[in-house]
Amino acid sequence: xxxDFTEEQIMLKDTIARLAKEQIAPGAAARDEKGEFSWDxxxxxxxxxxxxxxxxxxxxxxxxxxxxxxxxxEEIAKVCASTSVILLVHELGSIPIFLAGNDDQKEKYxxxxxxxxxxxxxxxxxxxxxxxVSGVKTKAVREDDNYVLxxxxxxxxHADVADVICIAAKTDTSVPxxxxxxxxxxxxxxxxLSIGKHENKLGIRGSSxxxxxxxxVRIPATNILGHExxxxxxIMKTLDLTRIPVAAQALGIAQGALDYAISYTKERTQFGKPxxxxxxxxxxxxxxxxxxxxxxxLTYKAASLFENVPKNLDRLSNELIRYSAMAxxxxxxxxxxxxxxxxxxxxxxxFVKEYPVExxxxxxxxxxxxxxxxxxxxxxxxxxx
Ligand code: COS
Numbered sequence: 001x002x003x004d005f006t007e008e009q010i011m012l013k014d015t016i017a018r019l020a021k022e023q024i025a026p027g028a029a030a031r032d033e034k035g036e037f038s039w040d041x042x043x044x045x046x047x048x049x050x051x052x053x054x055x056x057x058x059x060x061x062x063x064x065x066x067x068x069x070x071x072x073x074e075e076i077a078k079v080c081a082s083t084s085v086i087l088l089v090h091e092l093g094s095i096p097i098f099l100a101g102n103d104d105q106k107e108k109y110x111x112x113x114x115x116x117x118x119x120x121x122x123x124x125x126x127x128x129x130x131x132x133v134s135g136v137k138t139k140a141v142r143e144d145d146n147y148v149l150x151x152x153x154x155x156x157x158h159a160d161v162a163d164v165i166c167i168a169a170k171t172d173t174s175v176p177x178x179x180x181x182x183x184x185x186x187x188x189x190x191x192x193l194s195i196g197k198h199e200n201k202l203g204i205r206g207s208s209x210x211x212x213x214x215x216x217v218r219i220p221a222t223n224i225l226g227h228e229x230x231x232x233x234x235i236m237k238t239l240d241l242t243r244i245p246v247a248a249q250a251l252g253i254a255q256g257a258l259d260y261a262i263s264y265t266k267e268r269t270q271f272g273k274p275x276x277x278x279x280x281x282x283x284x285x286x287x288x289x290x291x292x293x294x295x296x297x298l299t300y301k302a303a304s305l306f307e308n309v310p311k312n313l314d315r316l317s318n319e320l321i322r323y324s325a326m327a328x329x330x331x332x333x334x335x336x337x338x339x340x341x342x343x344x345x346x347x348x349x350x351f352v353k354e355y356p357v358e359x360x361x362x363x364x365x366x367x368x369x370x371x372x373x374x375x376x377x378x379x380x381x382x383x384x385x
Contacts, residue, residue: 019048033353041080138153
């Protein structure tokens with residue numbers, strides 16, 4: 001399987017790199033400081049038609065594919081991880097509709113998501129469900145032509161700004177674990193839907209992470225995705241797909257930190273020489289660049305393997321599931337290691353907010369946690385061996 005870039009992908013990468021440098025990088029520190037969802041970033045993504053990068057043309061997207069989406073996310077994450085989260089969450093929230101939505105649902109929701117006019121969130125995690133998808137306790141009870149949802153979701157990215165939320169809930173509590181979970185489309189403003197706690201986070205502070213409270217939220221029965229009991233399959237395939245762009249985000253954060261550390265060590269002198277001339281530091285940077293490139297090849301390979309995966313609920317092959325988890329594991333752990341080393345290379349300057357690497361180190365941490373922790377990726381990888 002080859003993953004050489006096409007002419008379009010090379011141009012895309014250059015264009016996004018320029019956009020990131022000129023329009024996204026200048027506000028990155030302020031977004032981090034403010035600690036709120038960044039509407040200015042959302043607007044830049046909207047103006048540049050990036051929300052629909054991986055959406056089908058039929059629904060207003062540009063259908064560039066997963067590898068192109070990864071290139072976009074990587075370039076943006078080099079300068080501002082929080083802005084790249086907006087595209088990640090958009091993909092995470094939209095994929096359940098791609099995979100299991102019927103024509104009416106796709107026609108109703110996808111065109112406005114493709115342009116970014118509407119935002120979307122993915123409501124899975126609860127106090128006792130996250131790594132353990134089967135632990136979902138939120139309930140959806142069928143009453144005539146409606147479902148009535150009750151429960152609380154935690155750590156949901158962008159639910160406070162989303163127009164549409166895909167929510168996992170149990171429709172059958174008589175069957176064990178994963179079998180009774182279903183997915184629903186819940187619209188903003190539904191009576192009984194409210195936003196609870198806003199998390200004050202270590203990193204990706206330009207994105208919002210909130211609690212969703214569902215109290216007798218009555219939605220039309222037609223808002224179920226697929227059929228009752230399909231939720232686990234939708235969630236698993238969604239995560240298999242979206243772990244690859246998360247890996248791309250991690251790569252971007254790592255590369256951004258390394259690039260900064262290289263130019264810094266070439267400028268700053270100690271003992272009468274630029275820091276870059278000391279072999280101990282050269283070896284650190286040699287390791288950093290090697291680790292990033294290894295994770296990058298795994299990520300691009302995973303993205304290219306997924307390029308033609310049909311958007312339906314057919315189970316993925318073990319090879320694909322493994323590649324997605326390996327890419328995320330390698331890239332996230334690399335991002336954490338590389339950004340920590342970048343802080344070290346800047347010394348005292350690395351530790352202060354005037355320089356961007358401490359933000360990158362804080363931003364890197366989430367890539368080892370969300371959409372499956374690094375430990376969960378190892379569970380997934382080993383389950384395919
Ligand atoms: N795709 C489709 N089906 C899958 C699957 C996948 N990737 N992985 C497992 N399954 C199937 C299994 O084959 C099994 O099917 P049967 O019931 O037909 O036998 C079923 O799902 C249950 O599998 P398993 O017993 O392995 O499920 P567990 O409850 O033990 O959970 C893990 C398995 C840990 C892999 C799963 O819960 C997971 O990926 N968790 C991480 C979720 C995550 O990333 N959370 C972060 C939330 S941030 S949005």
